Amino acid sequence: MSQVIHIFKKDIRHLWPEVLASLVVTAIFVKIYPVTWATGWHTSRMPDVLASVVAVLVPVTWWVMVTRLIHSEPLVGESQFWVTRPYQWQKLLAAKFLFLAAFLYVPFLIAQSLLLREAGFHPLSYLPGLFFNLFLITLILVVPIAAVATVTSGFARAVLWLLASVVYIAGLVAVAGLLFSSGDPDTYRGDIVHFVLCSLCIATIVLQYATRNVRLSRWLLVVAAATVGISAFPWPGSALVRIEYPPSSTSMPPPARLEFNSDSSPHVTAYGSSNAELPLQFPLTVSGVAAGTAVRANSVMVTITAPNGLHWSSFWQFDGQFFTSAEPNSAVDVRVNQAFLEKVKDLSVQVRITWAVSRIRAGATRQAITGEEGFTTPDGGICSQGGNDYTSFQCRFPMREPRLTRFTAMWSHQLCSQEQPPDTTPVSATGWAGHLGNTPADFGITSVWTSSLYFPGQGFTINERSNRTYLCPGTPISFTEYTLVDKSQIDLLIPAVRLPYRPNIRFQTSPAKAD
Amino acid sequence: MTPVIQTRNLSRSYGRTDALKGLDLTIPKHAIYALVGPNGAGKTTIIKLLMNILRPTAGSAQVLGHPAANVAGEVFTHIGYVSENQELPEWMTVGYLLDYVRPFYPTWDVALEQHLLRQFDLPLDRKLKHLSRGMKMKVALASVLAYRPALIVLDEPFSGLDPLVRDELIEGLLERAPESTILLSSHDLAEIESFATHVGYLDRGRLLFSEEMATLTDRFREVEITLNQPQPLPAAVPSTWLQPQTVGTVIRFTHTKAADGAAATELAQIFPNARDITLTPMTLRSIFLAIAKSSSTNSSAQKGREA
Incomplete structure (x- = not known):
């Protein structure tokens, strides 16, 4: 010594x-x-x-x-x-x-x-x-x-x-x-x-x-x-993906049923291009999500087969969206090789979309009430206004990002002012934050993690004052923490569809059915 | 008596180059063993192998009864190593260096340390990086001698030092000689001759000989034979004659086995018409020059034959 x-x-x-x-x-x-x-x-x-x-x-x-x-x-x-x-x-x-x-x-x-x-x-x-x-x-x-x-x-x-x-x-x-x-x-x-x-x-x-x-x-x-x-x-x-995310089978049904949305104006939209890949969006309907659970799509992979034998498969692509029984309409974005799309532009092709998903279970729902200065989330996060007009909230959490949490609140179309009458038609909005990790800390130089409490579509939107919504003081926000149940794969087969091969065009497709 | 250092077939290669080839070396206790040889002969390699700084490619070595591979940690409380290329912690002052190393050695003699500081005239408050090369060597030696190591290993300690510093170092070293075994490598043959008890000559990774200094100087003689009339060298020149040369009626060579009087008798028989046969004792320097030249000539001849 x-x-x-x-x-x-x-x-x-x-x-x-x-x-x-x-x-x-x-x-x-x-x-x-x-x-x-x-x-x-x-x-x-x-x-x-x-x-x-x-x-x-x-x-x-x-x-x-x-x-x-x-x-x-x-x-x-x-x-x-x-x-x-x-x-x-x-x-x-x-x-x-x-x-x-x-x-x-x-x-x-x-x-x-x-x-x-x-x-x-x-x-x-x-x-x-x-x-x-x-x-x-x-x-x-x-x-x-x-x-x-x-x-x-x-x-x-x-x-x-x-x-x-x-x-x-x-x-x-x-x-x-x-x-x-x-x-x-x-x-x-x-x-x-x-x-x-x-x-x-x-x-x-x-x-x-x-x-x-x-x-x-x-x-x-x-x-x-x-x-x-x-x-x-x-x-x-x-191989490791198949071990961690076993494909669905009759003995292990998928945690959600995802179908190509053929009811509401079925289409595939190419909404921009990036290098050699064309991003495509497939509208979906979601069903079969058990009560008290949700499904997080971690990654997605797409395989396209043309009648003439041409075939293309993507690598796994990051997804990150959630499927819940409360939101039956959804969509999936995938990036597809543009050269391949050019080759099959006049053909009706078969598309298989595979998701690697985590089934998550809801815990108890707890509420927090927004205040003038901010509020404290049920798991201890401290949130305050990002600006001063109640359109965004910035939260800080100890040692790590919060555990995966779904939050819901009613947003008002009225300014948060005592002179304003209360909004009679507030809009319900939901967001997700955090991750499924169980460790007591995330790796970082800081011990305080910040995260926006982001409600998609709410708050300050595209600089149009008329579209703004507000989360006024006194509004309850419900927080539901989710935990991992299991992981698996979900398959969706679209038997015949014509795919766009240039940005910003839409294609009508024939009805399709899922696996 | 168990030798302090013993090697068996010790070899070390760097890629395809053999720096040391099958070295068998024995250094007895209390010897002052001088390892000499030209640049690149492998002197430093031997020392680094013995100090476990390098690993051998083949063979083995024992140092103070420990396999060289185990020379580490506490074993170094009995070994003092100083090298001309050693990187000392230059940010330290002389005083702090001694303060720092002192607790590592249970046998550290503070009185001896003070004596060495006075003897070497070392400035305690000077940083090592501000010291001359000679002063650094004196600091390194003082930090080694002060714990009275059983084995002192010095790699080219006198290289590039002025005579005054060299004398001081040798004096300091010799004071400790009775209680230690000393192994040193050096080019400075004149200094070594004055105090080494044993000498080993290394050439291109091979130990050409290793023996007591007295035996060595006894057996080497510079021979000059003056003949009455020119006479060719014998057809088969004995291997004990190095660099034989004939100039007119004079034959000169270095005799490597002239320790007893038999050499003169033998020469008289070979050269019956010799007018005069002179066997002159040689300095260490002239012995090594003769060996080095002979070795070089033999090597060239060998290469010539191979070609």
């Missing part, structure tokens, strides 16, 4: 400028980040821009600190002073961890607690979330940074590795984005990749400290990079 403390003290003496820089940036972050809560992210207001810059600087200072810390006893090279001194590698590693605990984890924990308190939450109520986020920060940021530092001999080399990593990832994103849709619904692949990535990074760190086998360690990181590369592209046969 004494060796651990001894090395720790030496590192403090050596790296105090890096520590100081990190603490100062963290303190500035705590001070200025709350300005973003009122207005939301990605605005052009100067304080928001500054806050976003500082939010990026926090992990940058960590990167510098971690890299310099490990390079205090470089693990690469043959001429390091410490290598022929009585260091025990386990103690050296422990000393480095102690340093990070003291100057990264503890300050970060304090910063997160201060942000929670500033946002109106009691930090002690969120200790599991605080520590879980620390765990995520370690796995996602600290471990990869440390792994790279262990296989580089100096700061300049580490910078080169970082730049190479950035270029590599940007290249992957660009290539994958050009060639494939990025809507694979399976979570298994991400879990596998994260597990492999973290394991390889941890193995690299331990291996380097134990043996300083640089070549093997670098190979481990190359394998880690290759794993990331593989994860960016569709995996053959989407």
